[in-house]
Amino acid sequence: MTITIRQATIYDLQAIQNANLHNLPENYMLKYYMYHILSWPQASYVATTTDLSTYEHDEEAQTVDKYSQKKIDESKTDPSYANPKEKVVGYILGKMEDDPNPEDKTPHGHVTSISVIRTYRRMGIAEKLMRQSLYSLCECYGAKYVSLHVRVSNRAALHLYRDTLQFTVLKIEKSYYADKEDAYSMKKELVLEELVPSLFQKSEFVDDFEKDLLSDEED
Amino acid sequence: MSRRRTAGTLFQSKEDTNFKEALKLYESKQYKKALKLVDTNLKKKSHPQSLALKGLLLYHIHAANGKNEDPDNLEPKSYFQKALKEDASNPVINHIIAIFYRALPDYTEAAKYYKLALDNGSENRNIWKDLAVSEIQLRKYKNALAARLQVLNYFQGYRANWTGLAITHHLNKNYDQAEKVLTGFEELAEGKLSDPEFVEHSECLLYKNKIIFESGDVKKALKNLKEIEKTVFDHLSVNEYRATYQTALGDHKAASITYRKLLQRNPDKTDYYYLLEASLGIEQSNITKRLKLYNKLEKFYPKSDPPKVIPLMFLKADSKEFEDKLKNYLISKLQRGVPSVFKTLKFLYKNPAKVQVIEKLVLEFLDDLAQKSKLDVDPTITVWTLYLLSQHYMFLGDISKAEEYIDKAMTHSPTLVELILFKANIAKHKGQLVEAADIVNSARLLDLQDRFINCKATKYYLRADNLEKAIEIASLFTKNDDAVNGLKDLHLMQANWYLIEESEAYFRLFKKAKNALINHLNKIDSENIEFTPELSREVKDEIDEVQKLKGLTLKRFNSVVKNYKEFENDQLDFHGYCPRKGTPRAYISMLNWADGLFNQPLFMRAVKGMSEVYLSINDDIVNREASIIYKYSEIIASSASKKSKNKNKNKTNKRREQEASKIIAYDHDLDVFGEQFVNTDEPIEKLNELFSLTTDKTSVFYLKLSFLIYIIQGKFILAFQSLKNAKDILVDPSQAILPYYLMKLVESLKNNTDPKLEAIKSMVVKSISSVFKDFNADESFDVILTKFFKLSEADGLENHYFYLKSTKLAGKYDEAVATKILELINKGKIDRDLNLDELVILKDYVEANGSEDCYWI
The missing domain is CATH 1.25.40.1040 (Serine Threonine Protein Phosphatase 5, Tetratricopeptide repeat)
Structure with missing residues (x-):
């Protein structure tokens, strides 16, 4: 199983809704997710675990016994699966500001919801989802900045947005959430060249698209 | 107007x-x-x-x-x-x-x-x-x-x-x-577009490009892509389209460059790696070349998962490279305390040699940790290593070792939620569903802010059939407004995971209550126990409880069905909206998605559950005269005086009102208990209505269910056709299921006395022998049984079940097999072989000595 990050499609929405219902208290009907993906198809991403046996077969593997066959069939009826080979373990739901009377007329994006299933944390998934989404918001919709809200008690998320992704805190919004908790309102300016996700691999080796990938010479 | x-x-x-x-x-x-x-x-x-x-x-x-x-x-x-x-x-x-x-x-x-x-x-x-x-x-x-x-x-x-x-x-x-x-x-529009219109323009240009490709003119599509590239914003699509076109045109060299660009943009997409390999012309069996490629890609993208994990798939278990790569991967994850490391390696467990390498490496690593002085080792690393070993042994079926390691880990860190969750998982596998739920609940109490663990606890209580506790916990995170719990919110928010689990819990409770009732009545009947007014009231309550649970089972399953119908209806606004917004590509995907909605596994899971109940309602109608429940319902109805009836009714109504507030699904819910589903004279029509929503008519489930419906309706040709189609798609046609259904078909043919169907029936008998070799409908079931059924030691519960049902049909109910089934169940085979509902059906069947008809669809 590999962890895949990829653009979300309509086929992922039910699994995203399921992940959201498992992780967060702010929930939405499917139509709201559809509204996102059908208005800004490039803005949302998912993280999935991808079953490699759909790509290739391990020849040493024993033929699938009835037990594993059964397991495979059952997994499909679990609502966290977007398709038989992929289980959704995280998502980011992004949009452009579309309030007809916005406070600020500069085109800008907003993160409606982002979460990663507890058992898949500490792998940098939320950061990767965020970087892909920010890049697309900037590239496809010309977003000059992106904004989001985070619970003041959510230290892990605050750390990610402020320290890793360099968001700045604009203000505290009192009783923003239904349970009356305050929210930090945060914002990040977007510059396309600085957002290329692979930059954050921090590798000294960069593919120049020319060298033969199979040659023996060392870089 | x-x-x-x-x-x-x-x-x-x-x-x-x-x-x-x-x-x-x-x-x-x-x-x-x-x-x-x-x-x-x-x-x-x-x-x-x-x-x-x-x-x-x-x-x-x-x-x-x-x-x-x-x-x-x-x-x-x-x-x-x-x-x-x-x-x-x-x-x-x-x-x-x-x-x-x-x-x-x-x-x-x-x-x-x-x-x-x-x-x-x-x-x-x-x-x-x-x-x-x-x-x-x-x-x-x-x-x-x-x-x-x-x-x-x-x-x-x-x-x-x-x-x-x-x-x-x-x-x-x-x-x-x-x-x-x-x-x-x-x-x-040339030259007349204003700034805000360019996003829409970009999408429409890409849409046209896609249409050109779909029309089959790939060359033109590639040329067009070059022309529009400057005006289009979505370069991810441009490059994905380009790579597809280049591949389709046979220009693999160019395609490989495009995939390299795509990887640089998103090195976390597994598809790209395999597509790059293919465009480079590397055969999957060429391990040397693949290893070289992935070593290089790993250098470019050290923070991404696929270049590290894919080689674990293709490298041979006994190679040094495999061991090295696995070691690097494992140890870096353990050191970072990644809880999901076992899950990401699970795919290797199909290969026993690789499993041994994993075991060896992890045990060695644990040894090293023990050797080092306590000051040098972060204690959490030891904990995650023990956790991994526990999961490892559990997967291999070694429960005692799994428990040993999880207990060790918990001595180190008694309050780590992940560990407690796994402890519960082990209990679940041992069949201790109630204990398992209480264990998860203890983890939930450690982190009340986390909805994930809250949902886990809810789900475990549902599996343990403790609905009251389940909804109590789930309601801590729902919007309850003026309701006594969060059930209405879970419905409103389309929480299908909860609804389907609760439906199945109701189903199990219904089965349990019905069996208890039948046993009770049989006892009264056979022992000639005096049917006093007290006993009559007691039995009446039991009958009402069975009816209520039956109704709620159907009602909750239907909540899932209702959500799917709502999803289908949700498309409506977008037919006008998407052309206005300028998102035709996403819109076309939506239409395709909606076309497949009623074939989705979760929807089928609901249909499956409802069909079990509808078929049993049909049985009750057909066998009304012979039914002991019906017999006693009549006795109770005729004996009760009008006055006491009214009095009882008032009492029941009051109780039901109180109950209703806890289980009401919607505002203005006119049928809280699902009575309209239960009080039907036409269960098969209702089932058919539901079943006809699905458009994929090729699954085994579809064929099994349609077979059962057809024989009830006396449509024998269609029933036969379903079996014929099932034969072609069954993974293992030697399983007992097919001959059992054939016997069932033959039995229905014999039982049918309609003279108008004679010609059809003899035609079906002939067709059976021509399609299913050696199966002769005229032979006795005895002969058929010895000819077609061979149980082996390794056979799972499913095969045993169909064999047992066949012996019942042949009039030779095989007690030995029944005992074997109960043995297998008690060995803790729960979950390994069956899901919980199938297990309930199976147990019912065996415990009622094959007398209670039940379905396994």
Whole structure:
């Protein structure tokens, strides 16, 4: 199983809704997710675990016994699966500001919801989802900045947005959430060249698209 | 709206003025005010348009108080009938009725009346738009095309109408026409687009490119892609399309470069790696080349998962490279305390040699940690290592070792939620569902802010059939407003995971209660126990409980079905919205997604559950005379005096009212207990209605269920056809399931005495032998049994079950096999072989000595 990050499609929405219902208290009907993906198809991403046996077969593997066959069939009826080979373990739901009377007329994006299933944390998934989404918001919709809200008690998320992704805190919004908790309102300016996700691999080796990938010479 | 414009406002009657005013009020949703005006019109003389509007207004007023949920509420329709009787060709009336059906929703009727309004001369051109939307929702693309052509004809100034027409051509597979329409607008708009319109423009250009590709002209698509590249913003799509086209044209070298660019943009997408390999012409068996490639890619993208994990798949278990790569991967994850490391390696467990390497490495690593001084080792690393070992042994079926390691880990860190969760998982596998739930709950109490662990606890309680505790916990995170719990919110938010689990819990409780009741009655019957009024009341309560659980099972499963119908209906607004917003590509995906909705596994899971209950209701109807429950229900009904009946009824009503507040699913829920599902004389019709929603008719489940329905209906040719198709798709046709169903078919043929079916029956008998070799319907079941059924030691519960059912059919119920099944269950085979519901069905069957009919679909 590999962890895949990829653009979300309509086929992922039910699994995203399921992940959201498992992780967060702010929930939405499917139509709201559809509204996102059908208005800004490039803005949302998912993280999935991808079953490699759909790509290739391990020849040493024993033929699938009835037990594993059964397991495979059952997994499909679990609502966290977007398709038989992929289980959704995280998502980011992004949009452009579309309030007809916005406070600020500069085109800008907003993160409606982002979460990663507890058992898949500490792998940098939320950061990767965020970087892909920010890049697309900037590239496809010309977003000059992106904004989001985070619970003041959510230290892990605050750390990610402020320290890793360099968001700045604009203000505290009192009783923003239904349970009356305050929210930090945060914002990040977007510059396309600085957002290329692979930059954050921090590798000294960069593919120049020319060298033969199979040659023996060392870089 | 009116065709009689010539009359002019000067001569307009008072009624017409009122009607116009009422229409305005309707549009601003002031239904009650509008109704007053309409009623004024209808007081003195007839005004057909007002009659129609009254129907529509009543529908909206009823929507606010839930009256529309009542299937017997025909009031709005009665006004339409009256209106049509007086003026059937009035386009305003037609239009009003169309709007009603669209809201209902019944798109077939809506389209019919939109069309009628237009045919009757309505000059309201917007009706063409609404007609197009209804036709698309119905997937009648030809009709939609005719409507969209009119729309563009009338409203050329809007890009949405060009895009909408192009989409409709595309749906009709008129690729050339679709392209032409899109180009037509591009030419008109050349140089005239303003800044905010460029996003829409970019999407439409890519849409046209996709259409060119789908038309089959790949070269043209690639050329077009180059032309539009500068104007298009979405370079991810540009490059993905380009790579596909280059591959299709055989230019693999170029495709490989494109995939390298795509990887640089997103090195976390597994697809790209395999596509890159293919474009480089590397065979999957060429391990040396692949290793070289992935070593390089890992250097470029050290923070991504695929270049590290894919080699674990293709490297040989006994190679040094495999061990090295696995070690690097494992240890870096353990050191970072990644809880999911076992899950990501699970795919390797199909290969026993690789499992051994994993075990060796992890044990060595644990040893190293123990050797080092305590100061040098972060204690959490030891904990995660022990956790991994526990999961490892659990997967291999070594429960005692799994427990040993999880206990060790928990001694280190007793409050780590992940560890406690796994401890519960082990208990679950041992069949200790109640204990397992309590363990998860103890983890939940450690982190009350986390909804994930809250959901886990909820789910474990549902699996343990403790519904009260489950909803109590789930309600801590729902919006409960004035309700006593969060059940309504879970329905509103379409929490299918909860609904399906609760349905299945109700199903298990229903089965349990029904069996207990039957056992109780059998005892009373066989031991001649005196049926005192007290005992009568006791039995009556038990019967009521079974009925209630049966109703709630169907009701909850239906909540899932209802959500799927809602998803289907959710498309509606987007037929008009997407052409306006300029997102035709995403829109086309939506149509394809919606087409497959009722084939989704979760939907089928609900159908499966409902079919078990509907089939058993049908059995109850067919075998009413022989049923002991029916016998005692009659005794109770005839013996109770009218007075005591009323008294009891009042008492029960009070109790039910209290209960209802805890299980109510929707505002204005008129059938909280699901009685309308249970009190049916036509369970098979209801099942068929549900079942007909699915369009994929090739799954084993579909064929099994359709077989059962057909033999009940006496449609023997179709039943045979289902088995014939099942034979072709069964993974292992030697399983007992197929011969069992054949015997069942033969039995139904024998039991059927309809002389009109003689010819058909003998034809089916002949076909059976020709398709299923050696299966001779004229032979005795005894002979068939020895010929077709061979149980082996390794056979799972499913095979044992079908074998047992076959021996029952042959009149030789095999006690030894029944005992074996119970043995297997008690060995803790739960979950390894079956899901919980199948297990319940199986246990029921065996414990009732095969007398209670049950299904396993």
